[in-house]
Amino acid sequence: MFNALVLEEAGKNTKASLQRLPESRLTHGDVLVKVDYSTLNYKDALAITGKGKIVRQWPMVPGIDYAGTVLSSDHPDYRIGDEVLLTGWGVGEQYWGGLAEKASARAEWLIPLPAGMSAKRAMAIGTAGFTAMLSLMALERAGINPEQGPVLVTGASGGVGSVAVQLLAKAGYEVHAATGRPQHADWLKQLGAAAIVERAELDGEPGPLESQRWAGAVDTVGGRILARVLSQTRMYGAVAACGLAGGVGLHTTVMPFILRGVSLLGINSVHIPKQQRIQAWERLHNSLPLNFEEQVQVFTLEQSIQAAQDLLNGKLRGRVLIQP
Template sequence: MTDFRAIRIDKDSDGQHADYVIMRERDLMEGDVDVDVAFSAINYKDGLAVAGKGPVVRRFPMIPGVDLAGRVTRSAHPEFASGDIVVATACGLGEAHYGGFAEKARLSGDWLAKLPPPLTPARAMAVGTAGLTAMFCVLALERHGARPEDGLAVVTGATGGVGSFAVALLAKAGWRVAAVTGHASEDAYLERLGASEIIGRDELSAPGKPLQKQRFAVGVDTVGGVTLANLLAQTRFDGAVAACGNVAGMEFPATVAPFILRGVSLLGVESVRPRIELRRAAWARIARDLDPCAIDVMSEIISFDDALDRARSIVGGKIRGRVVIDMGLHLPL
């Protein structure tokens, strides 16, 4: 049996503890595909799990890591063979099933997608659940019938992982994009991603009227709470907002006014267990539309040795964009 390194979360009478450990292949959970993990990434949910600050982990011990990319070493699944380069996001990884913060993974092939060219494993992890969620939001708006000529698109939490990709994807699709951020120093970063207007977070974070001046044709909201309520109140007739996050909390202090007086639609976006067809379509669209340079602007690559400390720091809002973990497998960057 081959030994491998992992970050493992254990729980005892003193609470949760995350640390580096040495594990063996026999320690892996069930699955029909084995993967040598080349790259993973740090998501906000991973930070919560490592810090023990939220009910993320549903069983112990647990290897965190919502995202992973790597090379198949064994497969009993009909769609995959040894040597395939694959990517997995969400699907309970790091929550109920061992995730990507390890050099090896054993997974269900139903959670995997072959990596579409020209994406590399590192750039796929720079995209990860965050970029995939942003793409699901864009696809939801397109299914609604929204078009760039309808007006201004707005993205909240624009310097975060999902928000950054939403700005870039909407701009690539031809939208004029307003990026909402509480970090005035990040204007240049957001403009490089394609934002044409920067809005201060305070403009949307205080309670407002049920209906306000019509401002946006569509929106992608990663924040929730009062911000989402204001976003809906400022959305134009027949507009739509795709909601995918709750950084500001689970409460939604809004009225039905935008829905029944302006025909605004609220589109819920779920990224943990989307249909495999939708997931693969999203990856194909990302590979086609996202400029590799834009992906690189939004990400940095760190070593596995630094992953634990950086995972803890994301909970304090100290990470911009995406942090990719190089596991040292030496697949193409």
């Protein structure tokens, strides 16, 4: 038996409750994992509160990532006692996820924990940090380097944004952090931001082309803010788009692309090949402060429902861990 947060369809609403379940309810995997830590991501919060169409199968255990220890394995790549982590692959959406004491996974979804990394550190980084690293790597591949000028991070107070600020600053970039929470300005500067940009500066109707401000950007918001950032990106700059908190629409023009050569880089953290995952996680382990996991907030499974509400209401900042 194990405890899990279970989401059930209740008409047009979602019912979230803590339940005790038999292991026989776990399916879809050849590796059984004891979950040491999971996280509460924006996508998880949408699923738990029913405010987003995230869940594809009912009932569902949410939690799009987790780290823990192998309890049993029918796959030769993993043995009892191995420490592993998982992000993506539809877990927490199509397959039962990490907001539980145990989880079942396909071996190809897992990667070993990097040497010296604890489960807590892995989930302090989590999908958010993994996405932030993929965004940095995409900007690097696009040729954006620190000498070209400031790099903007939108939604900087959130999970992806706050890690992106740290990673970019560590890599030598001048980071400008955009946030709608001015009370977080000092904290963002402690993370490495050189300047704070009020969200209102970016939230107006975008022009086809505006003054050139950013050599590059990591956008976690989407919508009108992404369109505005594109219009302000410098010649041959690049924007890594990895979020949709501000909406899925993108109403812009071709002007930034054909007159300034701006690149829009899509970041999909769900279906990344294993070797790229391992490379990104090794860089994450070596790029973030040794005490990074001390920056997070930790909640229990019982507290996760309220935490999901608080996250969507902007009452939480940075990374949020769930310890089953």
